[in-house]
Structures are given as C-alpha cells and as structure tokens.
Amino acid sequence: MVAQEKGVAYDHIPAMPHSDEVKAINPLGLIPVMRHDDLELSESHAIARYIDTAFDGSALVPGDPKAAANVNRWVSTVNTAVDQMFMRKYVVEYAFHKDADGNVVRDVIDETIKRLPKMFAMLDAAVADGFLGGDTFTMADCFLMPILAAVQNFPEGKACMENSPNLQAYFAKLSERDSFKATAA
Ligand SMILES: N[C@@H](CCC(=O)N[C@@H](CS)C(=O)NCC(=O)O)C(=O)O
Numbered sequence: 001m002v003a004q005e006k007g008v009a010y011d012h013i014p015a016m017p018h019s020d021e022v023k024a025i026n027p028l029g030l031i032p033v034m035r036h037d038d039l040e041l042s043e044s045h046a047i048a049r050y051i052d053t054a055f056d057g058s059a060l061v062p063g064d065p066k067a068a069a070n071v072n073r074w075v076s077t078v079n080t081a082v083d084q085m086f087m088r089k090y091v092v093e094y095a096f097h098k099d100a101d102g103n104v105v106r107d108v109i110d111e112t113i114k115r116l117p118k119m120f121a122m123l124d125a126a127v128a129d130g131f132l133g134g135d136t137f138t139m140a141d142c143f144l145m146p147i148l149a150a151v152q153n154f155p156e157g158k159a160c161m162e163n164s165p166n167l168q169a170y171f172a173k174l175s176e177r178d179s180f181k182a183t184a185a
Contacts, residue, residue: 001142002048004179006057045075048139060139067134074126074133074140078147085112085119086151094154113156117163124164131170137177145174149184 003010015021018029025033026042034041036054041047052060061071089112097105123144126133132140148171151157161168174180 001145001177001179001183002051002060002139004182005060005137005142005177006051006055008051008055008057044143045079048075048142052139060137060142062138070133071138071140074138075143078132078140078143082119082123082144082147085115086147086157090116090157091150091154109156116156116160120160120164120167124166127166127170130173137174141174142179145171145180146184149175 002008013021015031015033017031022031022033023029025035025040028042030042032042032044032047034047034050036050039050041050049061061068089108093106093108093112094104097108099105123132129135131137132144148161148167152161152171161171175184
C-alpha cells in the first residue's frame with residue numbers, strides 16, 4: 001500500500017516464508033523482504049519507512065515530530081498488539097491450525113474471541129476522526145487496513161466489525177483507495 005500510495009513502481013515476487021530466496025535477505029525467513037538497488041531489507045515497518053523516505057510523493061509520516069510520533073505509535077500498536085491478537089491468535093489459527101480430520105482447532109481462537117471486543121472498541125475510538133489516530137491518511141492506515149480485511153473473514157471478527165460503527169465506515173471508505181484495491185489479497 002505504501003508503494004502504491006507513493007506511486008513507486010515495484011515488482012511483487014511471491015515467495016514462501018523460510019524459502020532460500022527469503023532467507024538470503026532475512027535469516028529469520030520471515031516475509032516481507034525487499035530489494036532496491038544494493039539495499040536488502042526485512043521488517044515491514046523498515047521497508048515501509050524506506051519507501052516513504054527514499055522516494056518522492058506525499059509523505060505518509062508527517063514531518064512534524066509530534067504528528068510523526070502519533071503515526072509511529074499507531075504503526076507500532078498495530079504491528080504488535082493488534083497483529084498478535086487478530087492475525088497470529090485468530091486468523092492464522094482459523095486458516096492453518098487444523099486437526100487430522102481437517103477441523104479447525106479452536107483452543108487459541110476461543111481464548112482470543114473473549115478479548116476481541118475490547119481491541120475493536122479501542123480501534124473504533126481511534127478512527128473516530130476518519131483515519132487511524134487522526135484526520136489524515138498516514139502509514140498507520142496502511143498497516144491497519146490489511147489486518148482489518150483479514151479479521152472479517154471469520155465469524156467473530158465479522159460480528160465485532162458489525163458492532164464498531166466508526167471502524168465500519170473507516171474500512172468502507174479506505175477500501176475504495178486504489179492502494180488498497182491494488183494490494184488486497
Ligand atoms: N516483524 C515482522 C513480522 C514478519 C512475519 O511474521 N511475517 C509472517 C508473514 S506475515 C511470516 O513470515 N510468517 C512465517 C513464520 O512465522 O514462520 C514484520 O513486520 O515484517
């Protein structure tokens with residue numbers, strides 16, 4: 001989304017985590033990884049910041065230190081707390097944690113869904129001014145949107161979204177951006 005928002009051309013090369021081509025850049029084998037000229041980079045936030053600062057186009061993190069701090073705070077919150085709960089302990093469990101018969105193993109999911117409403121309430125308040133943590137589109141929105149798209153694919157996430165009016169309006173509006181349409185899985 002960051003490259004799209006900036007109008008930066010890129011080649012998207014699908015690769016599996018822990019494949020040799022990924023490990024050549026990130027010894028941990030985690031995606032995403034990026035190559036630009038002689039720079040090889042891992043970690044989504046580092047990649048996003050590099051694209052934002054190395055290329056022309058409107059900045060996705062403001063120049064003013066206090067405004068930037070607020071955006072960075074929300075990127076970190078999404079990348080840690082929100083990602084842990086929505087992706088690692090919910091979406092990934094639904095998608096990949098199956099028993100021998102192919103049924104979803106629900107232990108982690110059933111613990112997580114008790115905590116989903118509180119996280120949704122925090123995010124619902126955080127987008128009240130139209131964007132995550134404020135009234136303009138920033139890098140924080142690029143980090144939240146893909147996770148919000150994924151969490152709604154499963155019933156409890158969908159229900160929480162339906163109970164979060166600000167977040168629903170936010171998601172509907174930002175889904176119309178070309179950067180989201182071009183990158184949504
Ligand atoms: N902190 C890293 C996390 C990267 C990450 O966990 N990527 C996932 C895919 S979204 C992955 O490669 N998972 C494979 C695994 O955990 O083995 C970042 O923000 O880039």
